[in-house]
Amino acid sequence: MRCPFVCDEEETASTAAPARHMGETSEELWINAPDRVFVARGGVSQRVPVQLTDATVRDLVERMLHSTGRRVDLSQPFVDASLPDGSRLHVVIGGIAHRHWAVNIRKFVARYRSLDRLVELGSLAGEAAQMLREAMREGRSVLVSGATHAGKTTMLGALVAASPAAHRIVTVEETFELGVEAPDLVAMQGRQPSLEGTGEITLRRLVKEALRMRPDRLVVGEVRDAEALDLLLALNTGVPGAATIHANSAADALGRLAALPLLAGRNIDRGFVLHAVATSVDLVVHCERDASGFRRVVEIVAPTGRIAGELPEVRTVYRAGRRT
Structure with missing residues (x-):
């Protein structure tokens, strides 16, 4: 099934309109209201001249969800789903979003998923790419940090692609x-609960299941909750890992990774968590997006294994120069 924004000839002009703007260079498309449609290209967003209706937006969402096994309705007003072309769909229905449904479709461009390609684009220096390539080959654990839309998922994909062909990789998202x-x-991906509140598959469950699959590398698409504890426990048993995390700097990423496991329960010891982070993460790659939309790796740090105050101590192993 194609993304419904790529429409057949017999479909109405209003339904087909978004397809003209979701081209190869587009990274994301979102609908705030039937007459407020935006597209992001090269990290910069712009409004596009599209006029839809509420009924058309709902129909597009239903068609996109048809093959995903997920739903959105009054009982479940949010949905996150992967579309057949690899894009990610997020929807908030009207009533939660003001008046109209809010729809986001994020594309993930496969041609950028290699370290060499990121070097060609200027997003990563050659010496940094070689350092990361060696880290993946040697089975070191790497954390990718940055703000929203900073290129974390693209960088994580490029790192996984740099893994040796003989490595067994298990990903959870x-x-x-x-x-x-x-x-x-x-x-593997998680699953939302049913109408009865049963059947949910969390990232914590997926991480635990992944460890039973003999992984040479465990990859967590994004660490944002109590699954951080299970990831740290896995890293401390010698399983190399790679993951992304939202943070303002590489050092801040380690602090956040040390704080998230506390969400797993009140009996989690912060001292143990800090030591686990300091000794199990080998490199942190921090990505940034500037005002022009350009994304790049700005620093790579390595924990020293020691604790400095309330955070793991780090040393900088790479820092990008200023753009001209």
């Missing part, structure tokens, strides 16, 4: 986004 390919790969 809330919705499929990485889109990586490897000779020995198992990709």
Whole structure:
């Protein structure tokens, strides 16, 4: 099934209109209201001249969800789903969003999913790419940090692609986004609860299941909750990992990774968590997006294994120069 924004000839002009703007260079499309449609290209958003109706937006969403096994309605007003082309769909229905449905479709461009390609684009220096390539080959654990839309998922995909062909890779995500390919790969995604509140599959459960699959590398699409504890426990047993996390700097990323496991319960010891982060993460790659929309790796740090105050101590192993 194609994304319904790519429409057949017999469909109405209003329904087909978004397809003209969701081209190869587009990264994301979102609908705030039937007459307020935006597209992001090269990290910069712009409004596009599209006029839809509420009924058309709802019909598009239903068609996109048809093959995903997920739904959105009054009982479940939010949905995150992977579309057949690898794009990610997020929807908030009207009533939660003011008046109109809010729809986001994020594309993930496969041609950027290699370290060499990121070097060609100027997003990563050659020496930094070689350092990361060696880290993946040697089975070191790498954390990718940055703000929203900073290129974290793209960088994580490029790192996974740099893994040796003989490595068995197991990925866990809330919705499929990485889109990586490897000779020995198992990709798993979570599941929302049913109408009865049963059947939910959390990232914590997926991480635990992944460890039973003999992974040479465990990949977590994004660490944002108590699954951080299960990831740290896995890293401390010698399983190499890779993951993304929202943070303002590489050092801040380690602090956040040390704080998230506390969400797993009140009996979690912060001292143990800090030590686990300091000794199990080998590199943190921090990505940024500037005002022009350009994304790049600005620093790479390595924890020293020691604790400085309330945070793991780090040393900078790479810092990008200023753009001219």
